Amino acid sequence: MSSEALQQTAVSMPEGVTVSLAGRTLSVKGKLGEAKKSFDKINVNIGVEGSKVVISPFSAKKKDNVIINTITSIINNMVTGVTKGYTYKVKVVYAHFPITVKTKGNQVLVENFVGERSPRVAEIVGSTKVSVEGDDVIVKGVSLEDVGQTAANIELATKIRRKDQRIFLDGLYIYHREEGS
Numbered sequence: 009m010s011s012e013a014l015q016q017t018a019v020s021m022p023e024g025v026t027v028s029l030a031g032r033t034l035s036v037k038g039k040l041g042e043a044k045k046s047f048d049k050i051n052v053n054i055g056v057e058g059s060k061v062v063i064s065p066f067s068a069k070k071k072d073n074v075i076i077n078t079i080t081s082i083i084n085n086m087v088t089g090v091t092k093g094y095t096y097k098v099k100v101v102y103a104h105f106p107i108t109v110k111t112k113g114n115q116v117l118v119e120n121f122v123g124e125r126s127p128r129v130a131e132i133v134g135s136t137k138v139s140v141e142g143d144d145v146i147v148k149g150v151s152l153e154d155v156g157q158t159a160a161n162i163e164l165a166t167k168i169r170r171k172d173q174r175i176f177l178d179g180l181y182i183y184h185r186e187e188g189s
């Protein structure tokens with residue numbers, strides 16, 4: 009295999025966004041904060057040249073070349089996060105027992121879920137901010153992975169087991185995803 013078959017891609021940063029590389033961890037800073045991602049387990053060479061991130065595979069194998077587009081999307085999502093941010097909205101739905109949602113430290117507590125005495129607990133991932141506004145839980149942050157995982161944790165904490173889900177519709181459900189806050 010010749011080195012001409014290696015695909016090299018550069019992702020340029022917009023105005024106001026700085027990028028740095030420490031080992032195999034890429035850090036993107038913008039007006040809303042900082043997003044970090046470790047590329048330890050991915051077979052790519054990553055370098056920073058000025059305001060560009062240069063990505064190239066380890067070898068000319070198809071498997072290594074295909075991952076370049078994934079890495080480019082991850083970096084573009086990091087840039088979008090530090091410039092616009094990500095927002096997920098989760099709706100509180102109940103039929104009989106009124107559900108109360110509170111945040112405490114890095115946890116979201118769902119109290120009185122279908123009449124249960126102990127609260128259901130969901131973890132807040134990373135530096136994600138969670139706020140409760142009426143029947144909505146607003147999840148905001150700069151990392152798409154952290155915001156999405158936090159919203160999924162909240163939704164999974166209220167999953168009803170051993171009952172017909174078509175009848176027992178109580179729970180917290182993601183209903184809106186948005187970039188830009």
